Amino acid sequence: MAANPVFLRLNKAHYPVTVLGYGRRIGIWFQGCSIRCKGCVSQDTWEEAAGAWMRVADLLAWCRQKEGVDGVTISGGEPFDQPRALNALLDGIRRWKRRGNPDLDVFCYSGYPLKTLQARHGALLKKLDVLVPEPYVDALPQGGCWRGSANQPLLPLSPLGRARYGDRDGSPSPKEKTLQVSMEDGQIWMIGIPARGDMAALEDLCAQRGLHLQAVSWRR
Ligand code: SF4
Numbered sequence: 266m267a268a269n270p271v272f273l274r275l276n277k278a279h280y281p282v283t284v285l286g287y288g289r290r291i292g293i294w295f296q297g298c299s300i301r302c303k304g305c306v307s308q309d310t311w312e313e314a315a316g317a318w319m320r321v322a323d324l325l326a327w328c329r330q331k332e333g334v335d336g337v338t339i340s341g342g343e344p345f346d347q348p349r350a351l352n353a354l355l356d357g358i359r360r361w362k363r364r365g366n367p368d369l370d371v372f373c374y375s376g377y378p379l380k381t382l383q384a385r386h387g388a389l390l391k392k393l394d395v396l397v398p399e400p401y402v403d404a405l406p407q408g409g410c411w412r413g414s415a416n417q418p419l420l421p422l423s424p425l426g427r428a429r430y431g432d433r434d435g436s437p438s439p440k441e442k443t444l445q446v447s448m449e450d451g452q453i454w455m456i457g458i459p460a461r462g463d464m465a466a467l468e469d470l471c472a473q474r475g476l477h478l479q480a481v482s483w484r485r
Contacts, residue, residue, distance in 0.1 A: 288335025
């Protein structure tokens with residue numbers, strides 16, 4: 266008998282993403298975050314009821330259609346708030362790797378402390394190449410280009426993760442933070458980790474040109 270399908274509450278999936286890890290990546294943003302850090306720029310991902318349910322198998326099929334993929338970045342929202350879906354997604358990516366794509370790396374963000382993840386989700390951590398844990402703390406200095414605040418370490422967890430990210434903490438200077446823009450369904454999506462003040466500066470520049478942003482993700 267076939268197993269019941271696993272569903273994931275999805276905010277967004279995008280390819281290519283070039284600002285959240287090594288190379289050209291698939292980006293998958295989970296919907297729903299119970300952590301709710303002050304200063305989070307992705308507040309559109311907080312509500313569990315927003316986003317859309319998607320079968321993990323369908324999301325994986327969409328991933329496998331892409332060409333030239335170096336890795337998958339999983340963010341949110343909080344991926345570990347949906348551990349069953351995250352596990353199914355990671356297992357599917359591992360199967361995809363085994364079928365001729367051994368150099369795909371899986372890079373995952375979480376706002377949970379590392380100790381909490383190790384205690385509750387050790388089996389999931391073993392399926393990642395890179396993890397950036399810990400909540401975003403607006404009062405601390407900002408992190409490197411792939412990290413929001415300085416308390417968030419970039420942890421390679423596999424030989425591939427260490428080879429790609431280990432020798433430079435994966436994080437060139439915060440000055441190298443880059444944002445990527447995509448337009449879909451009448452919305453502007455900013456992808457990446459902004460430097461402090463970038464979103465306010467962007468809003469000011471748009472306003473100077475007569476474009477007034479509404480319903481932005483960095484403010485409620
Ligand atoms: S920074 Fe991440 S963990 Fe923190 S509230 Fe935003 S989505 Fe949630």
